[in-house]
Amino acid sequence: MSLTALNRRAGASRPRPTPSQRRANRDGWSMVLPIVVIVTAIIIVPIIWTFILSFQEARYSDVARNGLFNPLTLSNYTDVLTSHGFWESLWVTIIYTAGTTIGSIAVGFLAALALRNAFRGRGAVRAVFLLPYVAPVVAGAYVWKVMLNPQFGIINEWGTSYLGWDQPIDFLGRAPFAMITIIVFEVWRYFPFAFLFFGAALTGLPRDIEEAALVDGATPWQKFRHVILPQVMPVIALLTLLRLVMTFNKFDDIFLLTGGAADTEVAAVRVYDQLVGSSDIGAASANAVILAVILAIGLTVYMRFTRRAED
Amino acid sequence: MDVIRFQNITFGTLKWVLIVGLLLASLFPFYYMVVMSFVPVQDLLRNPSLLVPELQQLTLDTYRQVVASEEDGGFGxxxxxxxxxxxxxxxxxxxxxxxxxxxxxxxxxxxxxxxxxxxxxxxxxxxxxxxxxxxxxxxxxxxxxxxxxxxxxxxxxxxxxxxxxxxxxxxxxxxxxxxxxxxxxxxxxxxxxxxxxxxxxxxxxxxxxxxxxxxxxxxxxxxxxxxxxxxxxxxxxxxxxxxxxxxxxxxxxxxxxxxxxxxxxxxxxxxxxxxxxxxxxxxxxxxx
Incomplete structure (x- = not known):
């Protein structure tokens, strides 16, 4: 038996906690207990509950009457997995997630590079860049809706007067345009997020390596490609992970802009429609669980992949 | 050396193009939002691409209506x-x-x-x-x-x-x-x-x-x-x-x-x- 195993076994028969340890336990728990209770009640229990509900043919009245104890069934899963709409929404979600993740990280990175060297007014420019991110999503979505409106929106006004469009484009109501528009909107809203990360990372880079590269005759592009880019790779990996998780379940932006019309029904909007529209709690839960599983699998693959790349 | 100068000029220019472009993209929607909230809707119907309103065009009526409670005919x-x-x-x-x-x-x-x-x-x-x-x-x-x-x-x-x-x-x-x-x-x-x-x-x-x-x-x-x-x-x-x-x-x-x-x-x-x-x-x- 190894020494650590022995130690662990010895630790199993715990000595009685000392009075100071008991006081630490008491103080510690009195400080964390309220938020532990709230987070358990609002997040942990609902996660478990979603899982249970996904195995029940439940409507509001059943849940109100029987709580968690409705008969169990697999039919929600078979219904979801065999429905055409589910696979379509999954595909839409993947395109949307990939498009916005890549787009927002690329634009945020370029923005951070552009602001890397100090110039007069840089602080103000940085503050303005963050506006789309701090502004409420509802306000942002409505300005875009008004700007893109086919009848009176300024974008179509410009397009038909100056760009020679034959007719106004229904940016949020026609199939290929709607998806492109919500991706562009999302890039607009979240490039500041990547910009903040890259800004912090670029400030932290040691300048002497770059200066050495320049002395050695590297072109600016080579300097970027071989000196800067390798050093910010970890930031790109982290941002990709965060953006993937957050975009995959995104609800507000699409719900507000298109409501899921014109081939933009992403998974989260579908869950909402099942929950509120047809009040099919079981299907909504099964859908949410499947999404969580797909996300978990995707993340595991991604982490494996990046870890191997790091080695 | 030529490559370096060429790239310096190109990237230097692109950088400012990007900064101006992103500034416009970040600011314009909010500017548009504010302008529209201060001009009468009739003026917009007459001129849909109205962006720089005259001073005497501006009105607070929209806000009055938005803030007022429903009983007073507003939006609450x-x-x-x-x-x-x-x-x-x-x-x-x-x-x-x-x-x-x-x-x-x-x-x-x-x-x-x-x-x-x-x-x-x-x-x-x-x-x-x-x-x-x-x-x-x-x-x-x-x-x-x-x-x-x-x-x-x-x-x-x-x-x-x-x-x-x-x-x-x-x-x-x-x-x-x-x-x-x-x-x-x-x-x-x-x-x-x-x-x-x-x-x-x-x-x-x-x-x-x-x-x-x-x-x-x-x-x-x-x-x-x-x-x-x-x-x-x-x-x-x-x-x-x-x-x-x-x-x-x-x-x-x-x-x-x-x-x-x-x-x-x-x-x-x-x-x-x-x-x-x-x-x-x-x-x-x-x-x-």
Whole structure:
């Protein structure tokens, strides 16, 4: 038996906690207990509950009457997995997630590079860049809706007067345009997020390596490609992970802009429609669980992949 | 050498093109929003690409109509603003009150189960709202908290607490524990150490965390939609605006004035506390 195993076994028969340890336990728990209770009640229990509900043919009245104890069934899963709409929404979600993740990280990175060297007014420019991110999503979505409106929106006004469009484009109501528009909107809203990360990372880079590269005759592009880019790779990996998780379940932006019309029904909007529209709690839960599983699998693959790349 | 000069000029030019382009993209929607909220809708019908209105064109009528209560023929935004203010302020204060001691205990005390609590917060940190929306919605309806501002505040606390605890903790770890130990020897209790030593030292971080929490709560939409849809008198600004837009034909000047009212508190806050908020955003940026 190894020494650590022995130690662990010895630790199993715990000595009685000392009075100071008991006081630490008491103080510690009195400080964390309220938020532990709230987070358990609002997040942990609902996660478990979603899982249970996904195995029940439940409507509001059943849940109100029987709580968690409705008969169990697999039919929600078979219904979801065999429905055409589910696979379509999954595909839409993947395109949307990939498009916005890549787009927002690329634009945020370029923005951070552009602001890397100090110039007069840089602080103000940085503050303005963050506006789309701090502004409420509802306000942002409505300005875009008004700007893109086919009848009176300024974008179509410009397009038909100056760009020679034959007719106004229904940016949020026609199939290929709607998806492109919500991706562009999302890039607009979240490039500041990547910009903040890259800004912090670029400030932290040691300048002497770059200066050495320049002395050695590297072109600016080579300097970027071989000196800067390798050093910010970890930031790109982290941002990709965060953006993937957050975009995959995104609800507000699409719900507000298109409501899921014109081939933009992403998974989260579908869950909402099942929950509120047809009040099919079981299907909504099964859908949410499947999404969580797909996300978990995707993340595991991604982490494996990046870890191997790091080695 | 030529390559280097060529690239320097190209990238130097592209950089300014990008900066100007992003400035326009970031600012123009908000400018447009403000302009539309101040001009009469008839002027827009006559000239759809109106961007720089004459001074005498400007009017406050749209705002008067938006803010006025329904009985006075308005849209009730004064009430929406009040509801949002109550919910966001309440959620922020309670969140901070609860998460400061919790973050302190997690960084300072070795108590049984403390590690598990930290792990739990990290795990829920990334949980998307839509997955918990179903049971929270159903459960709150059953408990009778479904259509109340208190229910919304409780839900917001749960949404915000993992973020604030994370932000506070990463700062408190950097405060040397030797200060605490000195106070401990002088006979201070743990609560006193936290209140008299850690909180004053961490005040800037606490402020930026609070601002960030307020921003999340003020901007939140999904839970407000789930909880309060049936109760117009409790709508927050975000919810009120969307219900307004979905309902009868509402002119875009009204919509834009509502959007301005929704955005204004956040922008004012941001203008006064940009540095704090940027710090908070960077630290808490992982959520959002």
């Amino acid at each position: 935004f004064a009430r929406f603003m009040r509801n949002s203010a109550i919910v966001a302020t309440g959620a922020t204060l309670l969140t901070m009150l609860l998460s400061v001691p919790a973050a302190w205990a997690m960084t300072r005390l070795k108590f049984a189960g403390g590690r598990q609590v930290s792990a739990m917060f990290l795990a829920v940190y990334m949980f998307p709202a839509i997955i918990i929306a179903v049971p929270v919605f159903v459960g709150f309806q059953v408990l009778g908290l479904g259509s109340t501002l208190i229910g919304l505040v409780i839900a917001y606390i749960a949404l915000i607490v993992p973020v604030t605890v994370h932000m506070l903790r990463s700062y408190m770890i950097s405060i040397p524990e030797s200060i605490d130990e000195a106070a401990m020897i002088d006979g201070a209790t743990r609560w006193q150490i936290m209140r008299k030593i850690t909180v004053p030292l961490a005040l800037p971080t606490i402020m930026s965390t609070a601002l960030y929490a307020f921003m999340i709560a003020w901007n939140e939409f999904l839970f407000a939609l789930l909880f309060l849809s049936a109760k117009p008198e409790l709508w927050t600004v975000s919810l009120g605006l969307t219900r307004l837009a979905d309902g009868q034909e509402v002119s875009r000047t009204i919509l834009m004035a509502g959007s301005v009212l929704l955005t204004l508190p956040i922008v004012i806050m941001y203008a006064f506390a940009e540095r704090w908020l940027t710090e908070g955003l960077t630290a808490g940026a992982e959520k959002g």
